[in-house]
Amino acid sequence: MQPFILATIALGICLAGTLWRIGRWFWSDIGPESLSLPTKRRMRAARQTLWRVFSGRRLFKVVGAFQWEVLLLGHLLRRHPLRWAAHMLIGYGLLTLILFHALDDWITPLVFSDYEPTLNPFRWLRNLLGALVLMGVLATVVRHFRQAGEAFRTPGDRLLLVLIVVVVLSGVLLESARILSPAVFDAMVEDYMGDDDPEAVAALQAYWAAEFGAWRARSGTGFSGEQIKTGASIHETFCAACHDRPQSAFLSYPLSRLMKPLMAVAGDHRLNQWLWNVHFWATCLALACLPFSKLFHFIATPISIMVRAAGPAAAHPALQPVRRALALDACTHCGMCSQHCSVAPIYKVLGNPNILPAEKLKGIKRFQTHRKQSLPKATLVEGSFICTLCGRCTQWCPSGIDLQDLWQASRKDMIQSGAAPLRRRSAPPLQTALVPPAPASLGLSDRPETFWACVQCTTCTSVCPVVAVSEDPQRDLGLTPQQIMNLMRLQLKEQAMDSRMLWDCVTCYKCQEHCPQDVKVADVLYELRNEAWHRGARSDQRAANQPPHGSSF
């Protein structure tokens, strides 16, 4: 296929993919209110917001954020110099190479009137930029291993990193091959010298072999000093205007010295062509993958950062669903939120990754994609409701995401979909328990001596504020605290756990404080709830079976 057509297809996929992903922001429904906001209204809100930002004083803030946070990645520089360096190296290295090397027929001559790819500093710069990109990739990989993989965890992300390395390395090697290649030399002679006097060509070849590292393919013997001198003057006439010494390509030139045996075996035509193909195809593939990979954050994250900078100017209610969908794309999974998450220690015990904001966001993304077919995963619901909404993740998010709003909206979605956690009315019976009794249970409820002292005086029940506000405790609560203690005393735990009293306990500890026999009534109720939760924790239907109670949400 013609390279031009191939590049056009790759670019087409890249653009179409980008448009599709941006479009998705306008039709994804996150938060119940989004269902009543059709795409058209969201588009209108976006237009109005753009207008408001561009015509108001807030524009200065947005431009400032663009310069400092987007162009210079100031937030990363302050907190994570290594991450910052990797971003700058990869980002600006690739951007410069794309503009001035990949598009050198169109863009470069506009800036540098005497541009030739074989002149310096361009030849040197190409190698330099390639080296910088490789250093950036190296820094990313090092960080990945050192931090046990916060970023670039998915196969797609790794593929993209590999593609970047392949593009850069094949480019460097292609340059090496061209420095060395007799075929390239011959073609150049034919095109620019137009002289088939074998002696002159031999002299030029001698000069190029001595000074430019070209391979003396057709002459096994050495060249005389005389030949080189003649070659030098021919070079001045025909070549020097477009050719600087290739030694300035500090990666490609040394590599070209190592490449000779390979070229001898493969033949220089085939090697050149093969390297060119790898370089070109890998570039096209990377381009086509861009909107479908983590690299899309090159587009989504800057937008998110600028939306945050716009502040109240971007606070259009109809724009809220768009901002949430944008947030899901703008998250780079950098893990900053999880590092500062207030409930992170709870994750260490419960082991549910969805407690951590960075993982929860990914879970929400999956839930949003399959929302019409399935309920959110029980682990996602649990993580969402263990969150205390302290807002620290939002303060730390370098991508400018209003995570607080996302958590609040997705909680509402989960409740609407019929999955409301913690809103329990009864415990799952022991038969469905897949796991042994809760660890860290203090074992109060399982030890008969906890209840030995209970004389069924009913003090706990008579001081209980929940019993007191009920007109009919039997109907409202099933069992009173004293009745629960009695059942526990008889080791009838399942019956005790079946009462609504367990779930309506306000944990005021009055029962325990007032107990004349020092029975730990409130601690036992806590422990029974812990056990009920633990029994249900691994069962995926547990939340799904609970109809949403009329709630504060």
Next chain:
Amino acid sequence: MQTAYLYFPGCKLSPFLSQYDTSTRAVLDAFGIQLDDTELNCCGYPVRHQSLRASVLAAARNLAIADRMGLPVLIPCQCCYGNLKQAAYWLAQNAELCDFVNGELAAEGLRWHAGIAVRHLLSVLAEDIGIERVQARVSRPLHALPVAVHYGCHALRPGHVVQLDNPLAPTIFENLMSALGAAPVEWPLRLECCGHPVRDNNPPLAAKLMNQKCEDARAAGARILVTACTYCQMQFAGISETPGHPEQAGDLPAILVSQLLGWAMGLPDDRLGDEVQSLGALL
């Protein structure tokens, strides 16, 4: 006198009740107390229903950080306070739990041990600073304003664990109010629950508990309810955690202890919050 504390605002203050934060800071600042703002984590109270172990680990991490810094912890929220005290109690009771927690904390170079001081804002005001010093700073006395002090549960009970005051007949809050010139009323339900713990699980029950308290305080002649707990204040003031879903407020205005104190000390309103605006009309 202790002049520096590790400040534990708790999760809800910054997003939902920032006036408790700013007013507490303003008041303590006036007494020359320095608050250290090292980043801490959840107190563990919200997951106590699910897992004691998770709840204790979360609390213990905060305690261990306080220990490393050599500062007592100062907590405005009674539920956070209660849970940190409870965690220390359970850790001292249960060697297996303690080993587990210290094993987890060791990854960060932290360690829990008994004896790390935890103070509720009320204790800091009434005991560490002292009622006399507080009284001496009052420049705008409350002229016998009838207030109902709402003690809350988790800083009061179980008394031998949380150790704020006598759990059956506390006086610390009333004493503080009297020092400001207010007249705390006697009301039968002063030690009862505000209802917040079942706000999500059983909203009608939560509302019933709250309304009953407000009625009782009103009947006793109170014109305002004073709280010293994040959750209690959110309950009485009807502060919702979900935008677009308002909560019912109590039938009696509620104000935080730090707001009332700050107002009586003549501190600027902008640091105390909107609730103090109506105080002038009540007097």
